[in-house]
Amino acid sequence: MIKNICCIGAGYVGGPTMAVIAQKCPHIKVTVVDLNEKRIAAWNDKDVNNIPIYEPGLSDVVAEARGRNLFFSTEVDKAIDEADMIFISVNTPTKTYGVGKGMAADLKYIELCARQIARVAKNDKIVVEKSTLPVRTAQAIKDILDHTGNGVNFQILSNPEFLAEGTAIEDLFAPDRVLIGGDTTTEGQKAIQALVDIYANWVPKDKILTTNVWSSELSKLTANAFLAQRVSSINAMSELCEKTGADVNEVARAIGMDSRIGPKFLKASVGFGGSCFQKDILNLVYIAKTYGLNEVADYWEQVIIMNDHQKRRFAKNIISTLYNTVSGKKIAFLGWAFKKDTNDTRESAAIYVADDLLSEQANIAVFDPKVEEKQVYFDLDYLETRKSEANKSGLVVVDNPYEACKNAHAIAVLTEWDEFATYDWQKIYDGMLKPAFVFDGRNLLNKAALEKIGFVYQAIGS
Ligand code: UPG
Structure with missing residues (x-):
């Protein structure tokens, strides 16, 4: 059972998604981390109307969960270390240089996250891709994580977000579907189940779809x-x-x-x-x-x-x-x-x-x-x-x-x-x-x- 979640990236997807997970799962500690100190300070602003993202209903969700089991922090290593499950929700802009310029997704930030997790992790973890990524990115993340040499096991899941801006909270409360992709191995299936169990706290089972x-x-x-x-x-x-x-x-x-x-x-x-x-x-x-x-x-x-x-x-x-x-x-x-x-x-x-x-x-x-x-x-x-x-x-x-x-x-x-x-x-x-x-x-x-x-x-x- 997952008790401790960390999400890297406090942006348009990470912030609202984690706020809703925390609100719906009071038994799970959710920490959203970001290197951007200003953004984290805004998420922690006493006046909940000053959080950095405007989405109808979001401030109520944050007000309810923040300080209880929802935390915003710049201490990335600490949050990674403590978590059983880590969501990667950093941006993947279109490349502005080199091969694939103007077309390919720039995976620099994703790779940095993977390397940071590899460096910090001391126990087994499930890593969830939340950012929208090109197909087969999970392989790259896995390659990096599997070469830590410290015996830690990682499972990589893909769990894309379908929320639209302006209706983020509505979409998170009642999604058309939740999509979770994982390995076909026994460990992979176990990891999938762990994430299914989190969403099942509020999403009907028949709307949770699992794939490779x-x-x-x-x-x-x-x-x-x-x-x-x-x-x-x-x-x-x-x-x-x-x-x-x-x-x-x-x-x-x-x-x-x-x-x-x-x-x-x-x-x-x-x-x-x-x-x-x-x-x-x-x-x-x-x-x-x-x-x-x-x-x-x-x-x-x-x-x-x-x-x-x-x-x-x-x-x-x-x-x-x-x-x-x-x-x-x-x-x-x-x-x-x-x-x-x-x-x-x-x-x-x-x-x-x-x-x-x-x-x-x-x-x-x-x-x-x-x-x-x-x-x-x-x-x-x-x-x-x-x-x-x-x-x-x-x-x-x-x-x-x-x-x-x-x-x-x-x-x-x-x-x-x-x-x-x-x-x-x-x-x-x-x-x-x-x-x-x-x-x-x-x-x-x-x-x-x-x-x-x-x-x-x-x-x-x-
Ligand atoms: N739009 C139109 N006509 C339509 C519908 C949309 O012009 O009939 C325009 C709309 O004005 C906007 C754009 O299309 O400029 C995108 O709209 P929308 O999809 O509502 O906004 P996003 O928040 O960008 O959401 C899209 C997907 C969502 C996904 C997200 C990020 O709808 O499922 O999670 O992008 O990937």
């Missing part, structure tokens, strides 16, 4: 690839709808009622973002290429190509509609996050649309209910398209949507925040230059109501 390690690793990449592929598929149709007079919302509803297709993930948009979809598909493409499976690689790469196209053509359409020039024109951005209910901006479509418009010398005013100014500039500077000063002079971040839209030529909706639909659109219209354009990248606003006010309204795919 490789299937589990690959299932995670496959799930994200399929989800992203649906978005790119409907986005591809959105462009065709615009040319033919069909309405992509109607098409999505019509096909979604086919039970074999299903209604979810068929919302046309300015393009998908987030930390996972693009990274995981690029990774999949890279793995396929490594095995010489070029058709497989090309097939999945097309999902990314379509997504890039969708972002680009949104920006292009703004420019051409505004009489082929946005130079010196104010354009208001409603939303910067990659989706609603999160302050996460990684790979957000907004970044790329802004980048294109800034290159055309537009003046952008951004309002997002949760994203901070410094993050917006960080995202733009990261692209290295132009100097930091140029980003600062071309774009401002404001904390009021009406101010963002004041004297603007056009409004672009980049994130589907619910509150955008509730604004006083008459007031916004009155403050804008005419004709007043709205480019709704999320098909969120009411076309008829806006047109009645006088807006020139354009949605995606109709």
